[in-house]
Amino acid sequence: MNPKWWKESVVYQIYPISFMDSNGDGIGDLRGIISKLDYLKDLGVDVIWVCPIYKSPNHDNGYDISDYCDIMAEFGTMEDFDLMLKEIHLRGMKLVMDLVLNHTSHKHPWFLESRRSKDDPKRDFYIWRKGKNGGPPNNWESYFSGSVWEYDEQTDEYYLHLYSKYQPDLNWENPQVVEKLHEMVAWWLKKGVDGFRFDAIAHIVKQKGLPDADNPHRAPTVRAYEMFSNLEDVHTMLQNLYDKVLYFYDIMTVGETSGLGPEQALDYVGDGRRELNMTFQFEHMFLDAASAGSGKWDVVPWSLIELKKIMTNWQTVLHNRGWNANYLCNHDQPRSVSRFGNDMVCRVPSAKMLATFIHTLEGTPYIYQGEEIGMTNVAFDSIDDYRDVETLNYYEEQRMNGVPEEEIMKAIHKKSRDNARTPMQWDGTEHAGFTTGTPWLRVNSNHMEINVVNAVKDPDSIFHYYKKLIALRKQHKVIVYGEYKLLLPEHEEIYAYTRTLENERLLVILNFFGKEPMLELPDEFNPDGIELLISNYEPRKGEDFRKLKLRPYEARVYLQRL
Known part of the structure; x- marks a missing residue:
């Protein structure tokens, strides 16, 4: 643990x-x-x-x-x-x-010094290269679109920026x-x-x-x-x-x-x-x-x-x-x-x-x-x-x-x-x-x-x-450290799983959509010693948690002592 x-x-x-x-x-x-x-x-x-x-x-x-x-x-x-x-x-x-x-930033003192000249002591703090065939040094593309290379006229070289041209990459090889x-x-x-x-x-x-x-x-x-x-x-x-x-x-x-x-x-x-x-x-x-x-x-x-x-x-x-x-x-x-x-x-x-x-x-x-x-x-x-x-x-x-x-x-x-x-x-x-x-x-x-x-x-x-979810997490170690096991892997609307720690098992039931699907749990789940910790709907009287017609986007969390 x-x-x-x-x-x-x-x-x-x-x-x-x-x-x-x-x-x-x-x-x-x-x-x-x-x-x-x-x-x-x-x-x-x-x-x-x-x-x-x-x-x-x-x-x-x-x-x-x-x-x-x-x-x-x-x-x-x-x-x-x-x-x-x-x-x-x-x-x-x-x-x-x-x-x-x-x-x-391109306004960081290190970069301002780096771009002064090819001989500056901080030149190698960033990644500079000569152009190739009249263009950038390679064909990598920036996360913010366009080339990762920005031409710097003062030294006739390009610097590398994976993000915007205002964010030159540091040279971690230095x-x-x-x-x-x-x-x-x-x-x-x-x-x-x-x-x-x-x-x-x-x-x-x-x-x-x-x-x-x-x-x-x-x-x-x-x-x-x-x-x-x-x-x-x-x-x-x-x-x-x-x-x-x-x-x-x-x-x-x-x-x-x-x-x-x-x-x-x-x-x-x-x-x-x-x-x-x-x-x-x-x-x-x-x-x-x-x-x-x-x-x-x-x-x-x-x-x-x-x-x-x-x-x-x-x-x-x-x-x-x-x-x-x-x-x-x-x-x-x-x-x-x-x-x-x-x-x-x-x-x-x-x-x-x-x-x-x-x-x-x-x-x-x-x-x-x-x-x-x-x-x-x-x-x-x-x-x-x-x-x-x-x-x-x-x-x-x-x-x-x-x-x-x-x-x-x-x-x-x-x-x-x-x-x-x-x-x-x-x-x-x-x-x-x-x-x-x-x-x-x-x-x-x-x-x-x-x-x-x-x-x-x-x-x-x-x-x-x-607030209640956060408080429950502080009260029950099973929510923090319990081992996860997926239930109903092929169900297209319900996401259900358990979390188990020592003699406690958490059962989480989530309806991810706006319809009302039927939940049917395996026979291993029984009502003995089970407690509803939290739900975003009021539970219906007399219902069986193993066979539920879930409401739109319904969520339920049960705790069971094994």
Whole structure:
């Protein structure tokens, strides 16, 4: 079982620019976070993960860092940070920082020096190459569309950026770079932070020689991706970081490592690997993509059977060997209730059902801000209301390809990262109580109905359901450490499974859709010593839990002493 505090914790993710504005400039800030800590404590969360708050030109909402040891002016000061950390700790919660080690901002002093000349001492802090045949050094494609190479006229060479041209990749083959990053990580740990979420950590090592891919595009092949993702030397680098820095602190670490399955994930999180505590897997985030190589914008209906296969694989392979990070939504993904539930007629029951799912799997559950009140996707009419660089690039690219605007906007409404980035909906006033000024991104128009004030005062709300789920996880070790077993693998509407620890068995029953399917459990389940822990509907009198007609998006969790 190997108990750890981070296994027993529930994490709440804050996207600070959209969480709470304390000074009326339309931008969320650290003092805004401080003002809502009691709300988070009341919810019951143990760990707060804050997306990047470092000094940044903000081309990619803070994921382009220009100074690792300073705070973005819009968010506040280092004194504000120190106060926030103190107040979090005073409430018995912990703080996990979001740290980008793959790249910096193009305004970082290291890069400004690096691009001065080919002979500059920091030239090799980044990845520079001469052009080839009048163009970029190779044919790799950026995550934000276009080449990964940006031409720099001053030195007549190209620098590599897997993301935007404002985010040049660091050269992890340079020992000076590694040493500087280790020193910076240690600096934050000495300040008292409780861990890190390592952004894009799977990409810090690139294939030797930076060769061309067979095909740089997403459609027929992913060869280019394989040349800068999850390479063997990534593990050497992470073990080095662990041995020299992380080992000396009782912290939580989670890595963003897309493009791998659970067996590969064990290379990062397996017991004794000396790398990370857990990783975010992305397989279930591609369920609604038309094909693995088509990109996220080509949306198709997703299959519950496929979701079961993916989650079951992760649950079983990592059991007693590693640890899962469980989520359905974050700052880069659409709202979970809009994507996997029903944000119209069944918003409340479907949001509760999805919460039940995430909180009863083996692994640490992550709540993204607003998920606990059932915030939904947004559908702005005009591209002018969007701020996300990926969304804006996609729009321009599709317009140039002659795609009708209506079709482009339909995809954006489903998959834009701004769906998760609209301001937190605190109340029903103008701008949802997020700011007294003009918000950096428009508030979702449904904030008069969906907001914290309404949720807190309604005992049957999604918020109070989350509180109960979190409390149950603290009361019952079987919810944290129990072994997962899938039931009814071929059922197209019901997802059911058990979690077993010693003499206790948890039975989880989830109806993922809006119909009313019949549930029939095997004979091994009997009513002796069974207790209904939580449900998003009132149970019917005299019913037999082994044969149930489930209501739309119904969720039930039973505990049985064996």
